[in-house]
Amino acid sequence: MTTHTVNGVTLLLKQGNIxxxxxxxxxxxxxxxxxxxxxxxxxxxxxxxxxxxxxxRQIGRCPxxxxxxxxxxxxxxxxxxxxxxxxxxxxxxxxxxxxGAYQACLNLAEHHQIHSIAFPSISTGAYGYPLHLAAPIALxxxxxxxxxxxxxxxxxxxxxxxxxxxxxxxxxQQLLTNG
Ligand code: ADP
Numbered sequence: 001m002t003t004h005t006v007n008g009v010t011l012l013l014k015q016g017n018i019x020x021x022x023x024x025x026x027x028x029x030x031x032x033x034x035x036x037x038x039x040x041x042x043x044x045x046x047x048x049x050x051x052x053x054x055x056x057r058q059i060g061r062c063p064x065x066x067x068x069x070x071x072x073x074x075x076x077x078x079x080x081x082x083x084x085x086x087x088x089x090x091x092x093x094x095x096x097x098x099x100g101a102y103q104a105c106l107n108l109a110e111h112h113q114i115h116s117i118a119f120p121s122i123s124t125g126a127y128g129y130p131l132h133l134a135a136p137i138a139l140x141x142x143x144x145x146x147x148x149x150x151x152x153x154x155x156x157x158x159x160x161x162x163x164x165x166x167x168x169x170x171x172x173q174q175l176l177t178n179g
Contacts, residue, residue: 002169005178010154013172015165018158019047022076024114025069027105029122030056030082032064039125040160044080048073054079065100069108080114081105085123088130095137101104102141109152116125118156121164131164135171143175 002013018040019071031037034056036045045053062068067083083105086097101122109117119138120178123129142155154162159165 002050002172005170006143009146009150009152010105011142011146011152011172013165013168014156014158015160015162016064016120016158017043017160018077018120019043021118021156021158023116023154023156024073024077025073025079025081025099025105025112025116025117025144026077026111027067027119027122028080028082029120029125029127030084031082032061033094034068034082037126040120044075048075048080056082064096065104067101067104067108069112077118078114078154079108080118081108083122085127086153088123088128090145095133098129098134098137099141102138102147106142106145106152114132114152115151116154117152118158121157121159121168124164131167132171135167136175139168139171139175 004011029040052073059068061085064084067081069079072080083101085101086094124131124134
């Protein structure tokens with residue numbers, strides 16, 4: 001585990017399963033149809049129970065690079081923010097869309113005035129975003145957001161395997177070294 005403080009806010013990088021994390025909002029790496037899937041999406045819906053999928057069906061869709069909020073069902077959280085990252089196809093717009101997915105969650109956090117949020121590594125599983133490119137975008141978007149006044153006190157990155165944790169640790173170190 002790595003912890004770092006940004007402007008008084010704790011940033012944690014930790015290996016684990018996001019469904020077990022006690023925070024106000026858990027972020028899901030969803031798809032644009034909010035239809036459920038494998039990976040972290042499947043794990044979150046299984047653990048949360050059917051009410052969350054019912055809410056997703058009512059919302060309908062979420063554009064890539066954005067996020068929508070639902071309740072958290074049986075999870076120990078108040079909200080799930082369903083963020084849609086890009087499928088990595090090297091078309092050029094992926095960095096903005098990935099940053100947009102994180103930023104949309106941070107905006108929802110401010111809207112709901114929550115204190116803690118947990119992110120998975122959006123787009124780096126089935127969506128194929130290279131980890132060494134995605135990790136600095138994720139971290140930079142959060143760090144930039146935390147330079148302004150915020151309701152957040154803790155931001156967790158819950159990284160499923162050691163390879164992903166190490167990529168985020170390396171990216172954080174490089175961001176802190178190079179400003
Ligand atoms: P995407 O389609 O956005 O790539 P995936 O769920 O396929 O989403 O993968 C995103 C990341 O989430 C990957 O690093 C994957 O290992 C990780 N992951 C899978 N299950 C969990 C979980 N329960 N908690 C946290 N991260 C998870």
